[in-house]
Amino acid sequence: MRYRNDKNGDAISQLGYGCMRFTKKGTIIDYEKTKGEILHAIDSGINYFDTAYIYPGSEECLGRILEESKNREKVKIATKLPQYLMRSDKQIEKTFKEELSRLRTTYIDYYLMHMFTDFSEWEHLQTLGIEQWIKDKKDSGEIRNIGFSYHGDTDMFLRILNAFDWDFCQIQYNYLDENSQAGKKGLHAAAEKGIPVVIMEPLRGGKLVNLPEKAKEELRKHDKSYTPAELGLKWLWNQPEVTCVLSGMNSIEMLDENIRIASETQVNDFTDGDFELVEKIKTIIKEREKVGCTGCRYCMPCPKGVDIPGNFHYYNLMYMEKKSAARFEFAQNMGLRKEPGFASQCIGCGKCEQHCPQHISIREKLKEADRDLRPLPYKIGIDIARKILVK
Incomplete structure (x- = not known):
């Protein structure tokens, strides 16, 4: 296994274990x-x-395994505060203590504010005294490193990144999401501040493993005959800004393949031919996309707050992946922001189209995207979720 260092110089395995997808018997x-x-x-x-408060049974299972096997001191536990549920400082403390109990430990190595999508969520935590709480926990040794996980756009990520002295962060990043969410810009910004970056969804929940047959043929033709997982993971570990890549492994076979890849791969292993292969695969995946948006963001900012690249990203995902999965991700990552950036906010001024290098009919495509991404049941569901979760 190869290792990369955190902010304090401690070694982290470059392959991390995502504990959200443990195998179940029934429920x-x-x-x-x-x-x-x-x-x-x-x-x-x-x-x-890596686990979390809201992963059913995960913290308890991991804690029991580590206690029974006496492996607690050999590993680093990352878990998360469900910040979107917090309404008081007492609730924060109660939740944290519950997590310590579930995990059967006296300290958390890496503690994250879970699933930020908007800067207002950090501001809300500040009103609850989170900064003093973090200081007290770090002073007591109950928390060794503090960070946040993120689902949202690049600009909001940068605001949160610069708002506090974070020890690490966690983002969704893979070769298909290179320019969405925090993206490469966010990855590099964190690295420039010396903040380690943990990667989630490196294979888009298996989407980059179950490739179209045409893409698999390109892999077979390549001189290194990569497996789909190998290509995706090596693309990430090739980048020095990536500290740890999480994988939700639930079989020995999957573990062994990922361990092999992690043990063989280091920074700057990729060749020009490897990068060309990634671009070919991306082109094949995107053959079904609805809008030729590259995520360059020249169309931004929209005077009415529409997240134009964000809407097009999820609209395209609906036709490259499962519609329901893309709609859920859209609702989670865009719908729960304080200012959501829905396509319906467009007033048709056309300023965006004047700056689009691809000459996309943005106003027309936004209407199409909104119809597909937010049919009536989803609109109702997002509205309800916003009333409950958006502060």
């Missing part, structure tokens, strides 16, 4: 199977385990 986590996989991961050198 309950299959403890014995999961235990075997976790112990195999530890024996193979993986030392970073």
